[in-house]
Amino acid sequence: GAGVSQSPSNKVTEKGKDVELRCDPISGHTALYWYRQSLGQGLEFLIYFQGNSAPDKSGLPSDRFSAERTGGSVSTLTIQRTQQEDSAVYLCASSAGQGNSNQPQHFGDGTRLSIL
Amino acid sequence: AQSVTQLDSHVSVSEGTPVLLRCNYSSSYSPSLFWYVQHPNKGLQLLLKYTSAATLVKGINGFEAEFKKSETSFHLTKPSAHMSDAAEYFCVVKDFNKFYFGSGTKLNVKP
Incomplete structure (x- = not known):
């Protein structure tokens, strides 16, 4: 069956631009998580959605x-x-x-974001 | 809050020899525990999970993990390493709706 799909797989953009990253979860899964993995680092929790509840935004690093x-x-x-x-x-x-x-959790392959 | 400690950041073994990746966790009750593997430029793939049905858990690709409550450990083992096992491995504890990740262990397999 289809797994978690993320797009784009790679994104290169200039400093100061806005970017949007997309995630299609497995059909029927009620929980969705975003993580950030910096080079050589572990996983950093960003945000969590569960059904229709208010999301847990405690991991977002800034208001950007x-x-x-x-x-x-x-x-x-x-x-x-x-x-x-x-x-x-x-x-x-x-x-x-x-x-x-x-x-x-079931993971997508991630979006590799590079800021020039 | 939960925490997870992976005791070795790097482990190197020869092909055909046993693998041991260590994980200790902190928890005030019986946790849900997982091991994931991450190959380069890929997402994390579930290897196995502890469900409290049995303390010895068998996963994919010949990996096993043993839950030891008295030691708060959940070490990952494999009897014989294969070159394709070279990757990064993460031990994970689930506390209600949140997952807590260890810092990862990079496994190197020498020919």
Whole structure:
């Protein structure tokens, strides 16, 4: 079956531009997560959506970062006025479970963002 | 909050020898635990998960992990390494709706 799909796979843009990254989760998965993985670093949590609940935005590093999830499915992560330190791989994951279920996350292949 | 410690940032083994990747976690109750693998330029792939049904968990590609509550450990093992196992491995704890990732262990397999 189809897994988590992210687009674009690579994005190169100039400093100061806005970028949008897209994530299509697995159909029926209610939970969706965004992470950032900088070179040689682990995964940094950014934001979490669960169904129709208010998202957990506690990991967003600045107000230049925002995300939305339309219709409980596709999600878009937007970075405004990009900076060079925003260069990283942005990973999206979805999960079927909520609460204390032991359902794992399923990851997309990520978007590699490079800021010139 | 939960935390996960992967004790080795790099592990190097020879092909055909055993693999041991160590993971310790902090938790006030019985956690949900996972191991993921990440190959270069790819997302994370689930290797196995601990569901509390059995302390020894078998995953894909011959990997296993043993949950030891008394030691708060969930080490990943494989009896015989293959060149294709070279990748980065992440130990993950789930606490309610959040997943907490270890810093990763890079596995190098020498011919």
